[in-house]
Amino acid sequence: MQIKGSAVKITVATVVILATVLYLAISGAKDSKSYYVTIGEMQKMGGKAYTRNLRVAGNVKPGSIHRMGTHADFVLLELGKELPVQYNGSEPPPDTFKDDAQALAMGHLGRDNVFQANQLQAKCASKYAPATPDQIKAKAKAATALAIPAAH
Secondary structure, three states: OHHHHHHHHHHHHHHHHHHHHHHHHHHHHHHHOEEEEOHHHHHHOOOHHHHOEEEEEEEEOOOOOEEEOOEEEEEEEEOOEEEEEEEEOOOOOOOOOOOOOEEEEEEEEOOOOOEEEEEEEEEOHHHHOOOOHHHHHHHHHHHHHHHOOOOO
16 A cells, blocks of 8 residues: 555646746746737727837937937837837847837837837947938949049
8 A cells, every 4th residue: 555655646746847937937938929000000009018028119309319228218110100218227228229220129009008028129220221312323323433443
């Protein structure tokens, strides 16, 4: 009987441990999931916007950036809609985070309708913008001038 009782205890302990690990895996995956939404979509989500991890993109409104060490307050613009953002990350905003830069904020919407971001990505709009026709012509003209030797 001693062996049978020990086997039951081990089986029960194993089931409890597996159930705990499964619960932690499921709840961890749920907490780390984030939804990409536009500012307009987020504003239409109602109460769900306050309970979900979200990723919101837009352009940084010129003159709205206020830096404080690793924190920054700014406004994202997207199709005429504005979203105030408070970034409270462990690292300062990236160097490319400037006026008119494209930014992606990850976090959640606060009850005060200010987006609380814990991660921030940005790319400089002017650096990645497509070349204008005038810029293309100027580059072609410069390349042609280099290729043709000057007359003596």
